[in-house]
Amino acid sequence: MIWIHGGPLLEVSILLPLETGRIPFAKNVVEKLRSMTPSVSFAITESELQEKINEFNVGYPFDDNDQESPICHRLEVPAYVALDEPRKAVIHLGQISDTLVTIDFSFFGAEEDQLENDQRGVSEEHVPFFKHLLDRLYEMFHFVVGTIGHETTVTAVFDTSEGWPSDAYDLHNIDLQFIQGDSRFIYVIVNKEYIDAHDIRGMVTVGLKQTMETEQLRR
Secondary structure (H helix, E strand, O other): OOOOOOOOEEEEEEEEEOOOOHHHHHHHHHHHHHHOOOOEEEOOOHHHHHHHHHHHHHOEEOOOOOOOOOEEOEEEEEEEEEOOOEEEEEEEEEEOOOOEEEEEEEEEOOOOOEHHHOEOOOOHHHHHHHHHHHHHHHHHHOOOEEEEEEOOOHHHHEOOOOOOOOOOOOHHHEOHHHHHHOOOEEEEEEEOOOOOOOOOOOOEEEOOEEEEEOOOOOO
16 A cells, blocks of 8 residues: 655654563554654554564565565654644654664645645645644653754664665764754754754754754755
8 A cells, every 4th residue: 555655754753762572662653653642643553563563573575585685674654643634644663773663753845736636746835844743742851852954864863774674773973963964954853961052053042852953954
């Protein structure tokens, strides 16, 4: 099933430590998203969702022809997120290393509506709703880093071009200068409990929450 047609995609993306097994981690994410405002409604049945969680736990080889290929653990779920109105999103969970997982919300991010596919466009006036979503995700998960950007996710903050999973995706390998210089990011949140970003130009700190935003929506 193709849930989102065309692009570009607007990505709301967060980085979390993996502190439990994959199944309890995924179930905890699902329950938190269900209880969150703005509300998240999964567009599949409960049994289909459980099957996807099980597949996330088992994983699949990066290369089917290589017996020593790393195992990828990834989950994709179609959903609606109630922002200014219910918007289609594909929610991705991906284990990028032994200790880190990303959660990505992929939205249709073109400026013009695509009503034939039930897809609303994103203009400047809609950006605050997506920023509010990232703020609420921070309140729910207290994640390491969260980003909003067109066609780019939180994995872009790592100083590596390796595919994942890889040990290169380590907190010590995060390059926050990339955030400062990458105009694709609309909004960034960094948790000071994990990373001190006070010396990044434009970063505003309130408690442990460090934020930086751009003035314009760039595609």
